[in-house]
Amino acid sequence: MAKINSPVELEEFRKAILNRRDPDKSCITLCSGSACNASGSAAVARCLEEEIEKQGLSESVEIRKTGCHGFCERGPIIVNNPGGVCYLQIQPEDVPEIISETAKEKRVIDRLLYTDPESGEKITHEGDIPFYKNQQRMVFGPNLSIDPKSIDDYLAIDGYAALSKALTGMSDIEVLEEVKKSNLRGRGGGGFPAGQKWEGSRNAAGEAKYVIVNADEGDPGAYMDRAILEGNPHSILEGLTLGAYAIGAHEGYVYVRQEYPLAVENLLLAIEKAEEYGFLGKNILGTGFDFKVIVHQGAGAFVCGESTALMTALEGRVGEPRPKYVRSNIKGLWNQPSVLNNVETWANVPLIINKGADWFTQFGTEGSKGTKIFSLVGKITNTGLVEVPMGTTLKDIIYKIGGGIPGGKKFKAVQTGGPSGGCIPENLLDLEVGFDELTKAGSMMGSGGMIVLDEDTCMVDVARYFIEFLTDESCGKCTPCREGLRQMLRILTNITEGRGQEGDLELLETLAETATEAALCALGKSAPNPFLSTLRYFRDEYVAHIEEKRCPALSCKELINFYIDPEKCRGCGSCLRKCPADAIIGGKKLIHIVDQDKCTKCGTCFDACPDKFAAVTKLSGVPVPAAVPEEERTIKKSK
């Protein structure tokens, strides 16, 4: 492949790609994202290849393996083009029929379609499924139509047009001004205005300047950056190159966690291809602009997502944050001006340059423009990645898109912002998502994790969970974080295990203040948030644990007992067979009893008991009733 040397050549090349493609040719798009892979997408892919070959359709049917489509709950997903017929939860057995019926005969296979849970109707097209219909997929949308390993696919959807436009039609200042005007705020944490950060670096003195992608995504329960990295790596590279042009950088880094091997692979390939085509490297598109990108793998430390720690790690050192009061856009990597932005932030840049700031600002709220991708997970029917305009209410996201809480359970709270964020209770569900709105509610946008919690989730345990996570991930450099979190974890663990004492909450609040005010970096400063926000909205749960030794959500192991209601037990033996601890005493036609000394509280019996009996219950804060005496355990004929 010869380098593309000018915008004209690029457009000619693009036209050639499009001309080579026959829009009527059958193309089976298969999601090969991480979640779909885990539910069998690779096996489906193999079957597709074999079956196409077997049915002699190699010439007329092609397969495109894409990144995550977002609806991971129902993976593996197939979209049949042209026509866009969408099949969910595909297994290898379904493949022959898909090929013979849909690919060949263009007939729709009803049983593989999505069924609307409300109307019971079948839905043929991906975009009509309520999960997708209520989204606005600007950044994430292209994932559906490109193979991340093919640069031609990216070019076919206007890829690198923004770069070409900027390098030849706009001055570096114009690019900067456009991004400033778009009010794009950082998608990775604090929501700092990207344009302002860039401007600082642009104006700062330095021998060299750097642009950096934060692809560390350490937030547990969030994977939207992964989906873009794996599914559309060129969009990030294009954004990064535009940033480099705007601030005058010639070297960029992607700090990506090694736990994402597919992301690393696709990114390295994308860089290689972009260099080959002339979108990266020397004399990009023949304009004289040079820019190279280096991939640095993170070795597993959440704190390395913090900007100064990340830059320290890039220098090959232990990723401890630096105690500095100079912003890293002025003095960052190797002490030079360095712009660090999140994956999603960078991926927004080509859109802004292509379509203009005015187009971009029509989405969103006054303070937060554009869209945001959330990872909607936890106790939610439609788990997956959703992209919505800023300003969408939490209620719409959870109910319209997410389909509500499964199993007829009651919603309790939604946790946003990861370990630095907080929990938002039911009465605030009308809240419109945006940086400032979420912060005001005691949480934060963070990188976009949205974990739905139902009535079975204990809020004290949620706080304990995040503090435990942070105790493990703290770098250990400063005292309020290292020692403060250690003590907070100890106290919270005591509370969830029934050893809470009067004064614990006050002590926790003191430790929270110490960390918030005096910790060195944002990890420690924001670490108390999950505790503070759960205390703010669910204080009664803390009090129940401490004063009554009771877990209202019936979740804390040390505070609950499993008990079989002798009135309801029909002696079916389901629990007895499944209990991994041999803690159930019972037999044919006998009332079953949980041996409390042997019970490990794994909850298997609770799940095993048939719904129609629902004899296994959880007790908390009350003594377990004495077992029925052995001679009285025979079950009389059911009434």
Added chain:
Amino acid sequence: MDNDRVDQIIDKHNGEASSLIQVLLEIQSEHHWLPKSALERVGERLQVPRTRILHIATFYKAFSLVPKGRHEINVCMGTACHVRGAGRVLDVIEDVIGIKPGETDLELKFSLETVNCLGCCALGPVLEIDGTTHGKMAPGETADVLLNYE
């Protein structure tokens, strides 16, 4: 791992001290742990003090200073898996193989680790054994999955 191979890896990264973490990652992924001799070689070649290398090798979670078991189990402890009962799954695994996260059993059969989100929240609770993901784990079924490994 012999010094020649270590040297090759270092050369691939141009022998720059700033590549230290990348070099160690490559040794780790090839050898599954970081032997002392390899660390010493890296220190000599990249001119990095041993204390700094040890700090790095213990600070980042990807590195191990002791040999790993034949099968590496990663239990996802991300928030989504946590609220769906990952803790109970982990309890069962600890019970069955008799080790805690971060440990390897004496026969070098299993190494157990917890990780923070495998990006498969839709399938939670999730665990990964030797790179294969097992989704929707129930505590009662976990023991059966482990039986498949020798």
Added chain:
Amino acid sequence: MSEILLEIDGQKVKAKTGMTVLEAAKAAGIRIPTLCYHEKLEPYGGCRLCIVELGAGERKKIVVSCVYLAEEGLVVTTRSEKIDRIRRTIIELYLAHAPDAFELLELAKEYGADRDRFAKEASFCVHCGLCVRYCAEVKKKFAVGFVDRGTRKEISFVPEIAAEECWDCKECFPLCPTEALQAAFVLMRALSL
């Protein structure tokens, strides 16, 4: 080097550019408590005892004085109810590790810290990093370093280097705020392996 003028606790203080707030205060005879600070070493900002408030009224912010550079016209408060409360908590957190360390007990007296507020910890180390940094920055021997992270972080001697260097040096011992207990202990353990 040009001179700048700032205000610390209501007192006009002269400093040179490049000086930290802590150094400026010291030069003016104003005492700010520190634990991880050492004049021969790079600022570390780990113990957080040296926090001060900048500005006045609503827009106050807390910074560590050992890192923050003195600026013209800066208004600094070194003690307030809030600062004292945070320092007290930090001292109490330390006392959970080293309940008998003289330096800490002195500070505890000054700030009314309770020696037994938090459950005791097994290690004496308060992670000031003075031994580690002194060995690296001043002696350039790298005999002692940190390992691990977070609450598991601890100091560790490299036996091969320690055996050659440490017997005749031991300069790090007197630096330890817990009276050399931790450094001596860890060194002995390393050498007896």
